[in-house]
Amino acid sequence: MPRFLTLAVAVLALVSTVVHAHNFHMGIADISYNERTGNTEIVHTYTGHDLTALLTNLYGHQFDLGRPDSEAPLRRYVEKQFTIADAAGKRLPLQWVGAKVDADSVVIFQEIRGARLKKGSRIHNALLIDFLPTQKNTLNVQTDGTIKTLIFDQSSIDQIAP
Numbered sequence: 001m002p003r004f005l006t007l008a009v010a011v012l013a014l015v016s017t018v019v020h021a022h023n024f025h026m027g028i029a030d031i032s033y034n035e036r037t038g039n040t041e042i043v044h045t046y047t048g049h050d051l052t053a054l055l056t057n058l059y060g061h062q063f064d065l066g067r068p069d070s071e072a073p074l075r076r077y078v079e080k081q082f083t084i085a086d087a088a089g090k091r092l093p094l095q096w097v098g099a100k101v102d103a104d105s106v107v108i109f110q111e112i113r114g115a116r117l118k119k120g121s122r123i124h125n126a127l128l129i130d131f132l133p134t135q136k137n138t139l140n141v142q143t144d145g146t147i148k149t150l151i152f153d154q155s156s157i158d159q160i161a162p
Helices: 002-020 048-059 068-081
Strands: 026-034 039-047 082-085 095-101 105-112 122-125 136-142 147-152 158-160
Touching: 039 048, 048 068, 048 105, 068 082, 068 095, 068 105, 122 136
Parallel strands: 026 136
Antiparallel strands: 026 039, 039 105, 082 122, 095 105, 122 158, 136 147
């Protein structure tokens, strides 16, 4: 019986660790200008199971982000929740390049073709913030050669590029 009790305690400890292992929700993105292509590149990285849970909640059925038919719903969501406008408020055309999915994360690629992001651009980043109240998205943005960091959360989903 002591062996069973030890095993039960070990299993409970492991389960409680797994349950509490992911209580901080975050994403990171980088916006930078590629001199070679002349495009502004946007690369987002988010936790795969957070995006899967969000899409399952939105569409009412289980998603496997590794399947090709999952990219379209992911794209619709990203294009709604992440936008950039110029200083006058005109929305910039973000082109979907694609997504790379692995067991832990989803990396999303977008670009603004033939243009450099300018200071004063308005960035809207509500990715996962609408679904997870504690979500925080870090955005490293390069406008004039220097990199500045912006943090998006429920109190600040719209910010101006420095």
